[in-house]
Amino acid sequence: MAEREGADDVERAHLRDARGWSPPVHRFEPSADLAGVARRYWLPVWSLPPGQVTVQRVLRYPVCLVVVAADYARFYGPATGLSVQELSGSGWACGVMLQPAAGSMVLGDAVSTITDRVVPLEDVPGLPGTALVGAVRAALGGDPADAGRQQAALAAMDDALRSLPPVDDEGRLVNAVVEHVETDPTVLRVGQVCEAFGLGERALQRLTARRVGLNPKWLVQRRRLQEVAGRLAATSAVSLAEVAADLGYADQAHLTRDFRAVTGVTPARYAAQRRG
Numbered sequence: 205m206a207e208r209e210g211a212d213d214v215e216r217a218h219l220r221d222a223r224g225w226s227p228p229v230h231r232f233e234p235s236a237d238l239a240g241v242a243r244r245y246w247l248p249v250w251s252l253p254p255g256q257v258t259v260q261r262v263l264r265y266p267v268c269l270v271v272v273a274a275d276y277a278r279f280y281g282p283a284t285g286l287s288v289q290e291l292s293g294s295g296w297a298c299g300v301m302l303q304p305a306a307g308s309m310v311l312g313d314a315v316s317t318i319t320d321r322v323v324p325l326e327d328v329p330g331l332p333g334t335a336l337v338g339a340v341r342a343a344l345g346g347d348p349a350d351a352g353r354q355q356a357a358l359a360a361m362d363d364a365l366r367s368l369p370p371v372d373d374e375g376r377l378v379n380a381v382v383e384h385v386e387t388d389p390t391v392l393r394v395g396q397v398c399e400a401f402g403l404g405e406r407a408l409q410r411l412t413a414r415r416v417g418l419n420p421k422w423l424v425q426r427r428r429l430q431e432v433a434g435r436l437a438a439t440s441a442v443s444l445a446e447v448a449a450d451l452g453y454a455d456q457a458h459l460t461r462d463f464r465a466v467t468g469v470t471p472a473r474y475a476a477q478r479r480g
Contacts, residue, residue: 217430219261219286219467222477226260227291230354234300235362240371240379241306243267245358249348251294261467262287263430266382266416266423268307268315270325270361271299272340277325277333279310281318282417286467296348298340298357300365304382304416305375309368315417336364377401378415381408385423389431392452394420425462428452432463436475444471 220226227250234242243265252258264287269280274295280287307315310330326333339360343353371379384400385391391400397420398405408420416423428451435442448459463471 217263217265217433219263219433219474220478221258221260223258225258227258232354232358234365238362238365239303240375241303241309241365241368242361243301243303245298245300245361247296247298247344247348247354247357249296250291252292254293257290257292260289260291262289263426263433263466265301265386266418266426267304268302268310268318268417269299270302270310270331270336270364271297272325272337273297274341274345277337278322279318279325279328281315281321281323282307284320284418284422296344298344298361300361303371303375304378305371306365306368307417308415309371309375314414316413317417319417330368331364332367336360339363374411374415378411381411382416382423385420386427389450391424391427394424397424429463429466432459432471433467433474436471437478442471442475 218226218229227248230247230249232245232247234245250258264283266282268282269278271278271280302310307318310328311318312329324333325331325337340357343356343360347353381397381401385397391397394405394408397403398408401408403411405420412418412420412423431451432447435447444459445456448454448456451459453459453462460470463469463474467474469477
């Protein structure tokens with residue numbers, strides 16, 4: 205199997221801990237034939253001194269996750285708030301960020317039934333959970349930092365995802381809708397999404413409830429907050445007033461309120477943590 209590794213924009217969604225630290229994360233592109241169901245694979249490996257704990261925070265993308273670690277295997281529904289994971293000691297996790305189309309295919313139900321919830325991977329009907337967990341742990345258990353072992357774990361993820369049925373028309377539509385919101389900085393209102401895809405607002409709401417588990421307004425807000433986080437991480441000379449204007453906020457106060465409500469810190473505090 206050819207090695208796969210590539211850069212992506214996931215970093216803007218990853219909020220470092222209060223000291224400005226994040227564990228090393230290996231990121232991989234999916235195989236080309238799986239582009240409709242998988243966005244990217246990621247594999248953090250960490251080793252912390254005795255007694256040290258880090259709290260990792262992520263402004264999650266509007267998708268479901270499959271994660272296998274040494275001591276757990278889970279299927280994560282979309283998270284409306286901040287995703288928080290406490291790390292200590294030594295460990296690893298191997299995950300796949302699914303495409304919006306894939307969540308309901310794996311779950312066998314509307315994604316709204318698992319929003320803000322987590323279930324054991326073995327309990328979802330769309331994937332061979334037990335076999336997948338065994339294969340990933342066998343690959344990474346000896347040395348999760350080894351490149352060859354990582355490639356073997358990715359191959360196991362590939363095989364599991366290939367058991368899903370082909371993406372249907374609705375799945376292709378929801379993939380396109382979410383990609384449009386996430387990549388077009390001019391999208392500031394739900395009405396713009398409706399216009400771009402020729403959908404009524406009710407139809408768009410039903411689509412995102414079934415396949416994303418979240419409403420269209422949330423999609424726009426989350427992309428804007430990720431953009432704020434990305435700009436704060438890129439430079440220390442950020443004008444929040446300019447960012448607020450660029451992203452369609454009424455003023456800087458509204459931006460600060462939304463950012464703090466989701467992340468628990470103000471933009472200024474987050475920027476200071478990143479520099480830490």
